[in-house]
Amino acid sequence: MTTDDIRDKVRSFILEEILPGEQPENLKDDMPLRTSGLIDSMGTIRMTGYLESTFGISIAAHETGVENFETVDAICTFIQGKLSG
Amino acid sequence: MDDSSLIAPVLVAFREHASRTAVIDRSGRTATYGELDRRSLEFAGLFAANGVRAGDRVGVPMAKSIDTIAAFIGAMRLGAGFVPVDHSAPSVRNEHIFDDCSVALRCDESCQPDGSSDPDAVTVGPDDLAYILYTSGSTGMPKGVPLTHRNAASFVSWCVRTLRPEADDVFSSHASFHFDLSVLDLWVPLWTGGTIALVPEDVGQDPRRLPGFIAERGITNWYSVPSILGLMVEFGALDQHDLGRLRTVCFAGEVFPLPPLRRLREALPDVRLLNLYGPTETNVCTWYEVPERIESGRTDPMPIGSACDHCTVGLFDDANRPVVARGEVARILARGAPVMDGYWGRDPEETPSLVMIDGERWYDTGDLGAWDDAGMILFRGRRDRMVKRHGYRIELGEIEAGLDRHADIQEAAVWATEQAGRVVIHAAVVPQGDAELGVIQLKLHCASALPAWMSPDRFQVLPVLPRTSTGKIDYVGLKAL
Numbered sequence: 357m358t359t360d361d362i363r364d365k366v367r368s369f370i371l372e373e374i375l376p377g378e379q380p381e382n383l384k385d386d387m388p389l390r391t392s393g394l395i396d397s398m399g400t401i402r403m404t405g406y407l408e409s410t411f412g413i414s415i416a417a418h419e420t421g422v423e424n425f426e427t428v429d430a431i432c433t434f435i436q437g438k439l440s441g
Numbered sequence: 442m443d444d445s446s447l448i449a450p451v452l453v454a455f456r457e458h459a460s461r462t463a464v465i466d467r468s469g470r471t472a473t474y475g476e477l478d479r480r481s482l483e484f485a486g487l488f489a490a491n492g493v494r495a496g497d498r499v500g501v502p503m504a505k506s507i508d509t510i511a512a513f514i515g516a517m518r519l520g521a522g523f524v525p526v527d528h529s530a531p532s533v534r535n536e537h538i539f540d541d542c543s544v545a546l547r548c549d550e551s552c553q554p555d556g557s558s559d560p561d562a563v564t565v566g567p568d569d570l571a572y573i574l575y576t577s578g579s580t581g582m583p584k585g586v587p588l589t590h591r592n593a594a595s596f597v598s599w600c601v602r603t604l605r606p607e608a609d610d611v612f613s614s615h616a617s618f619h620f621d622l623s624v625l626d627l628w629v630p631l632w633t634g635g636t637i638a639l640v641p642e643d644v645g646q647d648p649r650r651l652p653g654f655i656a657e658r659g660i661t662n663w664y665s666v667p668s669i670l671g672l673m674v675e676f677g678a679l680d681q682h683d684l685g686r687l688r689t690v691c692f693a694g695e696v697f698p699l700p701p702l703r704r705l706r707e708a709l710p711d712v713r714l715l716n717l718y719g720p721t722e723t724n725v726c727t728w729y730e731v732p733e734r735i736e737s738g739r740t741d742p743m744p745i746g747s748a749c750d751h752c753t754v755g756l757f758d759d760a761n762r763p764v765v766a767r768g769e770v771a772r773i774l775a776r777g778a779p780v781m782d783g784y785w786g787r788d789p790e791e792t793p794s795l796v797m798i799d800g801e802r803w804y805d806t807g808d809l810g811a812w813d814d815a816g817m818i819l820f821r822g823r824r825d826r827m828v829k830r831h832g833y834r835i836e837l838g839e840i841e842a843g844l845d846r847h848a849d850i851q852e853a854a855v856w857a858t859e860q861a862g863r864v865v866i867h868a869a870v871v872p873q874g875d876a877e878l879g880v881i882q883l884k885l886h887c888a889s890a891l892p893a894w895m896s897p898d899r900f901q902v903l904p905v906l907p908r909t910s911t912g913k914i915d916y917v918g919l920k921a922l
Contacts, residue, residue, distance in 0.1 A: 377900055378880035387881070393888025393896065394881060397646035398831070401672065417649040 484515025487554035495520030520563035522570035585785030595778035596724035608634035648672035666832025667697035694832030744817035752777030849876035
């Protein structure tokens with residue numbers, strides 16, 4: 357899976373499930389998602405489930421904090437690490 | 442059991458259980474009853490030195506900690522009431538609350554007593570204020586629910602009779618202190634020599650880490666909203682943790698859909714499962730113990746049960762006549778020792794939810810119920826524009842008022858739907874002039890104007906809001922969009 361594939365899947369989940377109705381270009385990949393309140397803890401739980409089933413990875417509870425889930429960029433880096441690790 | 446003071450039994454426990462653990466904080470640090478006794482006295486000294494007197498209020502915008510509990514007790518030792526608020530909520534909301542009940546002191550994290558003054562102890566009366574909890578209000582401003590020592594002690598005393606706690610019990614403290622579920626979490630163990638285990642916020646919202654936390658802390662009594670329990674059953678791998686100490690799981694605050702409750706029942710076959718019901722204004726007024734086996738054909742949620750023995754609960758029609766027929770949907774009303782006398786600063790005579798029936802004052806919960814065949818009350822939804830999400834009572838009008846504070850919003854309408862047992866909050870907004878409103882922008886505004894649990898899930902930008910013939914917002918039309 358290419359970096360772009362991962363990015364597309366992460367962005368489409370956020371745009372469809374968390375921010376439905378938003379123009380895709382308004383979601384910047386370096387925009388804070390957690391600390392800004394755009395994604396709450398329930399949203400993170402749903403996203404974790406989606407990422408696990410979409411990418412066939414396993415995400416531990418302690419990995420779902422701000423360090424891995426703050427921006428689209430961080431989420432992509434985190435998934436890439438999982439897929440190559 | 443003393444039913445007239447929330448604080449007196451705690452002071453007895455301080456003496457009888459001085460060396461036992463009273464609180465385990467979020468990081469695992471503990472305080473014994475003796476230490477909590479001294480610390481609460483130090484807070485009382487600090488409050489007294491800052492002019493707090495019997496009958497005053499102390500605002501407490503602090504995160505959950507041993508000190509926060511000591512501050513609550515410290516206020517009561519002076520005969521003052523405490524006002525816990527969500528420390529993470531926008532400060533404008535908390536300031537409104539503190540102004541509304543004119544607190545004598547705001548006790549935040551910078552309040553660090555040094556134990557230099559020793560206050561005179563005050564004996565409280567049953568009608569003295571113990572604390573005020575603020576709930577979502579339809580005008581956009583939260584309403585204060587003052588609970589007296591009698592109101593609170595009557596409820597805690599019922600909990601003690603029903604849960605039969607022992608001094609080696611460990612109670613979870615999952616709910617925030619400004620939320621009424623915390624009343625059981627704090628005062629039941631503090632009356633009986635048990636231990637309060639404060640659940641860290643990040644763990645508390647993470648269903649995968651909670652079972653491990655329950656096992657590690659040796660929690661015997663868990664209490665939370667059903668949605669957390671539902672997520673724990675789904676994601677928490679309960680069978681991989683040793684939850685053998687767990688004796689009781691209580692839940693309240695919203696309807697527990699049957700499928701996850703069934704799975705919880707099967708996962709914890711030896712644990713008492715109690716459904717507690719009651720708005721903040723009444724503490725808990727009905728309860729239901731989930732049977733050991735939930736019959737396989739059942740699809741309806743479990744009843745909210747029958748009245749607790751410290752109050753009276755009835756179903757009434759719109760003419761305030763009691764409804765006894767099975768299945769008939771009617772208003773749920775409660776009266777008695779745990780029920781508040783009136784909202785803070787408002788005349789009970791002018792409060793629509795307080796109704797006189799045959800010389801008795803009842804609180805109208807705004808909820809609808811019906812009797813089932815076994816004489817239990819079934820919950821049948823809300824009458825007004827209030828919804829419950831993650832256990833929080835949300836007046837949709839408060840969200841509308843929060844959206845209206847955005848400079849680029851001319852008008853907003855908020856409604857809720859239910860999808861697969863999940864409450865989804867929708868907002869339609871009309872921009873001011875040519876302003877462009879994006880979902881991200883609206884969400885960020887909500888994050889600054891409203892508590893996180895009030896932020897809508899779905900936004901639509903509309904040129905105008907649909908109206909009914911009388912000019913009111915047409916919510917039925919909005920739902921159909």
